[in-house]
Amino acid sequence: MTDATPPPFAVEPLWGTSDGLTRVEADYRWVMTIRSAFFGLALLAAGGIVEYILSQETAAPPGTVMGPVALIVLCLLVLLPARRWHRLGYDISDDRLRVARGYLWRTDTIVPFGRIQHIDVDQGLLDRAFDLATLVVHTAGTHNSTVSLPGLGEARAAEMRERIRAHITRETL
Amino acid sequence: MSDIATEPVRPQPWADAKDIAAQAAEGVPQRTDPRSVVAGLVASLPQMLYVIPALLVGGDQALPYLTFVIPVLIAFASFGHWLHWWHFTYCIRAEDIRVEQGIFSRKSRSVPFERIQDVGIERKPVARLLGLAAVKIETGGGKGEDAELSYLKLPDAEALRDLIRDRKHGVVGTAPAAALAGEDLTDSGAEASLFTMDNRRLLLAGLFNFSLILIGVIGALLQQFQNLLPDYVWDPRFWLAELGGIDVAMIRSIGLVAQIVAGLALVLMLLAIGVISGIVRTVLRDYGFRLDRVPAGFRRRRGLLTLTDVVLPKHRVQAGLILTGPIRRHFGWRELKFQSLAQDSKAGSDHSVAPLASSAEIDPILAEAALQNSAVPAQYSRTRMAPFLFLWCILAMVLCIGATMLWLLVHPLAGTAIYAIAGFLPLLAWLRWRHHRYALVGGQLYVHAGWWRQRLSLLPAIRTQTADLSYSPIDRLFGTASLVLGVAGGSASFPLQIRALPELDAIDLRERIMAAVTSIDFSDMHAPA
Incomplete structure (x- = not known):
């Protein structure tokens, strides 16, 4: 394989022999983050509603629902885009x-x-x-x-x- | 690379009475006819009608607003259609057709002439009233989304179609259209019979088509009409009393042996229904089955009530499938299907060209389609067993634990059936592995899969469209990969794949297939040889 355009930066093998790949633009992580943010907002809203209903009905301490939801959303926004970018x-x-x-x-x-x-x-x-x-x-x-x-x-x-x-x-x- | 993405040339105003085809041919982006806005709007009106009942539900108060709301809706829709039209341009360039569209999201499509299968003109009623026509460009892509220019004035559309056809054939002047019309597919000049089925063979094929689908269908229909039928049809006591004059109390009194006999009779009845429905379906579909060789390829005629006459051009055959099962195989019977590029319908399909045939009958048909079935067993390789068994073994273990608990806590007998199932699952998986073999011989890929429904795919390597290496978490555990091949025609949900290959073998096999694909120019795959 003689590639006319060399990859912009060296890449380490992922696993197995899946090396020799070029990463896409680093800005794409932002695109993924913003897309996830819309989903994350919806998730937070849903979590908020459930939490509100729960607090009305039972004596659940605040954050029983929102805590885990916030954690998931954080993963979605901070960890996942970078990982997905790295694997693309x-x-x-x-x-x-x-x-x-x-x-x-x-x-x-x-x-x-x-x-x-x-x-x-x-x-x-x-x-x-x-x-x-x-x-x-x-x-x-x-x-x-x-x-x-x-x-x-x-x-x-x-x-x-x-x-x-x-x-x-x-x-x- | 001077002529990329953003062209400085502005789209030409539509009102120009000059030859649009000629202008487009100069590479100047063109808009479609402005009346397309009207045609698009009228075509979308039926969708807007759904709004009216919704507004009417609002009660009498809503009525006065309707006179206001409807024109506003129409105005909005018109503006939308106009925007779409304004941002839709096309141009015919030296090597491709470029279509640019989209208001906020821009989409720029390049269709190289080499890939164009057909250029058609479609005239829907509204467009006809306005004297417009749509130019449809088909590339034979896997999905039916190619390129459509809707709408142009009819003469422009025709000129454009001719222009595209000429460019496609590398003609710079005017070419006789007859040369482009394609071969006469049903020309019966030199027909020779390749395969026929007499009635005895037909019945035999029906026997192997044993299916309980009919029972399922009747069951589903009954479910649908459940509410229309009186309650007692669901009570087996009613039927026993009505048909056999049997009382349930009597059954209880006659003892175990009679109950078993009655059960066996029921099973036999189900089997009989399965056999009969298989034969009926097969006779209806395959009566008078006849496969002939015609100049273009194959011609198949079959059917009892609905007669079908299909011509399958040789060059559209992508792969051969030889299907059989343990019983059929024992008697030496196989079914041959051709996986073919979609022609009329957009969905690709497998064409049965010999529903029940011996190997000696199949080989000439395969040879006619330039396929072989010559790999000897020694040339086949098996893949890794562990990935096949892994999940099923875990499931079996879980079942065994459950069964043991039942055995200890409830009753010694309760666990036995579950033990049997737990043993059966890995056995099935092992059989699947045992029957999964592949070979790459003479530039053709052989993939064998399934033990109950045995399926041998014969794919010339050059017919491969794409090749995936796919790794599941289980594959990662065992260092294996699946090779999934994209082939024109066939099923999208069950693509041709070789599972559980050791990773390096998978990479090597893919490279060998890709080497065959890229070394031969095969882009004009649909053209007659």
């Missing part, structure tokens, strides 16, 4: 795209350029705020009909798209 990596070589993600259930996908049907570059509102984009490649397979790689810099995503597209065009000449 990609590698683009001359003829294939590799995307690996997940920790407990880890998936390491290879999509050969020759099997890509079309390519999307998506930018959600949050992505735009951080100048990030998601590269989505579509294949004809019923399993993995779409493979997405979030958290790329917008320019990088566009560059990857052009590279894949150029490959698709070249190989059929």
Whole structure:
């Protein structure tokens, strides 16, 4: 594999032989944190309601519900994004795209350029705020009909798209 | 990489009467016809009707507001459709079609010409009234979300379709459309029979299709109409008395032997229903089964009441599936299915091309589809046993502890059945492992799975779309991985996979498959050979 663009920084192997991956932009952690924050707020609200009802009905000490809920939300906001970011990596070589993600259930996908049907570059509102984009490649397979790689810099995503597209065009000449 | 993401060129105003196709061809982003806003709005009106009953429920007070609310709703919807239209642009470039859309979230899609399967024009009623048409671009992707330009003026749509077809075929002038219309699939010029089933074979196939589904269906229907039926239908005493003239008190009095005989009779009856329903289903579906070779590939005709006539182009066949079971295998019978790229329906499907056949009958059909079944048993490898058994052994242990407690605390007999189940679970898992084998021979992957429903998948490595290494926590414990392959057609929930491979073997196998994929240009996989 001769990669034209060297990875921006060296990465240590995760486990097994899942090395050689490039991390996505560090800002993506913020995107994940903010997304989790919405969920965390909902969780806190629900916990607050349960706690209120509980305090009316029984003599439960304050914090019986909110304590654990707050702890979970804290994990969600502080620990998880960094871990998920650390376990999300990609590698683009001359003829294939590799995307690996997940920790407990880890998936390491290879999509050969020759099997890509079309390519999307998506930018959600949050992505735009951080100048990030998601590269989505579509294949004809019923399993993995779409493979997405979030958290790329917008320019990088566009560059990857052009590279894949150029490959698709070249190989059929 | 000069022509990426943000194009400085502004979308052209729609009112320009010039040839839109020609402009789009110059790479200038185009908007769709402005009347699309109207068409989109009218098409969405039925959804808005749901609001009206909701408002009416509000009572008489709500009525005066309706005259105000409805126009406001329509105005909002119009504005929404207009915004969507304003932000939707497309352009035809040298190598791809680029579609940009989205108001807040931007979506930019690139569809390379090489990937376009078909360009169609669809005219829905509202669009027809306005003289508009949608251009639908299909790539044969796994899901039905390709690209749709809705709507353009009909002449523009036609010009654009021709332009895309020309570009796709690398033509810069005008090409005769006939060349693009595709082969005549039902051309019966050179038909040769590959496989037929006579009535004896048909009945035999029905016998193997034993199923208790019918009973389940009847049960489900009864459940549905439970409230409509009188209560006594649910009382077995009523039926015993009505049909057999038997009183429950009598059953109690006749003793254990008679009860066992009655139980056996019931089981036999269920078996008979299973056999009959299997035969009926098979005869209805496969009567007059006939598979022929036609120039484009395979032609299958079958059916008793609903006749179907399907042409399955050879180049769309992605993989072969040989299905059998312990009993069928004993008598040398197998079923052959082809996993094929979806053609008419978006959902991919497996086509049965020989419901019940011997190996000698299957081989020529496989050969016709350029598939082989030549791997000898010595070439197959098994995977690691431990990941198959791990969870089931834990479950069995838990059951055993429970059974022992029952045995000690309640009654010595109470635990026995649970012990039996606890022993049975790991046995089933072991059988699954025992029948899970794979081989990569001659550029083709062979994967055998299942012991009751035995399934041998024959996948040419070059038909692989994606390859995952997937690690579950159990895999991590044993240092194994599953190789999951994305293949066009087939089931999305049960993809082709090889479980519990030692990690290094899995990586090696994936590399060998990927080497086959990337070395051969296979992008034009759907084109006739």
